[in-house]
Structure formats: structure tokens, C-alpha cells
Amino acid sequence: MGDRGSAMAFEKAEFRARVGRIQQRMRARGADALIVDVGEFMAYFCGYEVSLNMYRALVVPASGEPVMILRELDEAPYLELSWLSEHVTFRDWDDPVAIVADFLRRKGFAESTIAVDLQSYALTVARHDAFKALLPKARFIDMSDELMRSTLVKSxxxxxxxxxxxxxxxxxxxxxxxxxxxxxxxxxxxxxxxxxxxxxxxxxxxxxxxxxxxxxxxxxxxxxxxxxxxxxxxxxxxxxxxxxxxxxxxxxxxxxxxxxxxxxxxxxxxxxxxxxxxxxxxxxxxxxxxxxxxxxxxxxxxxxxxxxxxxxxxxxxxxxxxxxxxxxxxxxxxxxxxxxxxxxxxxxxxxxxxxxxxxxxxxxxxxxxxxxxxxxxxxx
The missing domain is CATH 3.90.230.10 (Creatinase/methionine aminopeptidase superfamily)
Structure with missing residues (x-):
């Protein structure tokens, strides 16, 4: 295993700028948190992506640093590739959607406006329904267009x-x-x-x-x-x-x-x-x-x-x-x-x-x- 951040594809400043731009769009839409679960966008904002063998997600707050939630088995490559300082892991028998929902609840987003990507290949109908059931007082909005737009112009x-x-x-x-x-x-x-x-x-x-x-x-x-x-x-x-x-x-x-x-x-x-x-x-x-x-x-x-x-x-x-x-x-x-x-x-x-x-x-x-x-x- 390499050192933390040793395999990052970009400088931290570039990742921070990307996150800052999507956070501006979040605030414009009134979103308090954003669930990013498409691999392309996860990598764009945090430097790491992984298959959907198990659900995983990056939670982006309207201000502050995102947090990655992923399978414990995937932690080692994540640490080499990502610039983030905080992440949450789960065991293979845990329910990943419940872990993400619990994290949002602990961070104070249980009754907030939470943005999701309704064009996501990771957010199935069942997972979307599960989030709504686990966070019944939250308001969910779609930010799929903003996510797609964020990656169009290349650095x-x-x-x-x-x-x-x-x-x-x-x-x-x-x-x-x-x-x-x-x-x-x-x-x-x-x-x-x-x-x-x-x-x-x-x-x-x-x-x-x-x-x-x-x-x-x-x-x-x-x-x-x-x-x-x-x-x-x-x-x-x-x-x-x-x-x-x-x-x-x-x-x-x-x-x-x-x-x-x-x-x-x-x-x-x-x-x-x-x-x-x-x-x-x-x-x-x-x-x-x-x-x-x-x-x-x-x-x-x-x-x-x-x-x-x-x-x-x-x-x-x-x-x-x-x-x-x-x-x-x-x-x-x-x-x-x-x-x-x-x-x-x-x-x-x-x-x-x-x-x-x-x-x-x-x-x-x-x-x-x-x-x-x-x-x-x-x-x-």
C-alpha cells in the first residue's frame, strides 16, 4: 500500500476548485447536501471510484469538505487516490444505503434538502425509495444536469x-x-x-x-x-x-x-x-x-x-x-x-x-x- 494521496491524479487545489463549483450550484438550488454515486463524478470530485458490487457514495455538503462512504475492503486504494481527510467504511454485511442515510442524519441533514442524481446508474428505484424511507423528513431534489455540466469543460x-x-x-x-x-x-x-x-x-x-x-x-x-x-x-x-x-x-x-x-x-x-x-x-x-x-x-x-x-x-x-x-x-x-x-x-x-x-x-x-x-x- 502506498502513502495516503500518493496516487492522486490531480493536485488538491484542482479537486477543491471542482468541489467549490458544484457547491455554488448546490446553494443556488437550495441543496444542503448532495449524494454523488456515479463513478465518473465520484472520481471528478474526490479522485476515487469503484464498481457497484456494493453501493457507495460521496456526500458533498453545501460548504466544507466532502466525505466518502465505501466498503472497508476498498479503503486501501481509496486512501492512495483521494485527497479527502474524512471517510466512512462499512462491513460487507452492512446495508450501504442505511450507512449513507445514517451519516446524513448524524451530520444534521435529516430534515434538509438533499440533492441526488436521478440519471445515476447507481441510484436504482429501490435505493431511491430506501433513502426516502430512511430520511422521511428530508426533501430530495434532482441535480443530474448540474453534475453533467460540471465535467464538460476540461482543465x-x-x-x-x-x-x-x-x-x-x-x-x-x-x-x-x-x-x-x-x-x-x-x-x-x-x-x-x-x-x-x-x-x-x-x-x-x-x-x-x-x-x-x-x-x-x-x-x-x-x-x-x-x-x-x-x-x-x-x-x-x-x-x-x-x-x-x-x-x-x-x-x-x-x-x-x-x-x-x-x-x-x-x-x-x-x-x-x-x-x-x-x-x-x-x-x-x-x-x-x-x-x-x-x-x-x-x-x-x-x-x-x-x-x-x-x-x-x-x-x-x-x-x-x-x-x-x-x-x-x-x-x-x-x-x-x-x-x-x-x-x-x-x-x-x-x-x-x-x-x-x-x-x-x-x-x-x-x-x-x-x-x-x-x-x-x-x-x-
Missing amino acids: AAEIAYQRKAAGIVDTVMRETIEWAREGISERDVQAFVSAGFFNHGADHGLVGPITAGTGENFLHGLAHNRALKRGDILHLELVPKYRGYTSRLMRSTVLGAPTGEQKATAAKLADLQDRQFAAIRPGATGCDIDAICRQGVIDAGLRTVYNNVTGYTLGFYPASTVRSSNFYRAFLPNADWQFEAGMVFHAYVSAQGLAFSETILVTETGCERLTQMERKLFSK
């Missing part, structure tokens, strides 16, 4: 982690395309990518969708054991993480010589996405940016319908999350939100078995590609 330290992840994904993508060949399977490619992530310093976790690209809806295709053959399009979406922060990249590789139509399609997709990137700047609206790729692909006759997002926000994804992507801010026809400097997105465009994607950072004057892989159709 310099967060962006540094995503730059690191971008460097890893660029390198492994190049190595994978150089290694790919006829006769191997999609699962062989998965194994190669996984080893590459580890070799270049990425966290353990998802490799990303790797499949033969065909038609319009191939992006989430399965990896198969069949041998890749001449003429196949190898679709690669690689999604490494570094300290939990991800950067993502898609490229397509034709095994053999690409057709003229494939070359033209790839060039058009890359051009449309380049136009999309050129239009991104603070104040731009999500639907307008989305339309550049979505309508452009349809107008070019590359797809008859285009029903998936063309981009979504990127950030911290713990190993335990059920959200492999976060669509709180997504490029869609009805997206009325505006871009802000410091937001990071995974932007992607696809048609006819081919795809391009990049991880992009919104800057004060436009956007920057964090991923730097060559933007072309590859062939082997």
Missing part, C-alpha cells in the same frame, strides 16, 4: 491526460494498420491492439469496435474469428484511456487495392469532416455543426439515412462505468447547446463501410485535433 491537467491518450491511439493505430494482413481474424486484431495499449502505457479496458466494414451500420459490429480476406475493409475504432481519460480514433483499411468508389467516398468523408472542424468554435451550436456532416453525406448520395450521432463529449471513463460513451453533448439535428472552449469531443463520420474519427479540443478560437493520424483510406 489543463485533464487535457494533458487526453493528449497522452491521443498519442497512444495514434501510435497503436499506425502499428495495427502496418501489421494487419489477409488471413488474420478480427479477434487477432483485437489482441494486437490490446497488447499495443499496454505496451504504450494505456490503462486496461476496452479496445474498441474492430470489425469488417460493410454498409451503413457497421460501426458497432462484432469481432469474428473468420479470416480476413482480400477486398475486406478492416474498420478500427480504438479507444484507449490514460488515467481514465480517453481519446478515440477511427480509420479504415482495405485489404488489397481500394476501388475508385472507395477512394472517392473516403475523400468526401474526410472533406466533410474537415469542414465540420473548421466551423467549430465557442458559441457554435451543436445542430449546425452536426448538419455539415450529416446533410453533407446524404446530399453526396453516400447514405440514404443517417440516424446516429456525428460526435459526442469525451472525458473520464472509469473501468466500472456502464457508459462507454457520453451523449450529454452530442452532435444531433436537435442539439441546441453551444460549444465552449475546453470541451473535448469524439467526432466521426461514416458511409459505405468506411469511417473517419478524431478526438478534438475546442479552443478559444476554433478547434484542435488531439489525434494526429493521417486522414486517408489505408490499404494493404
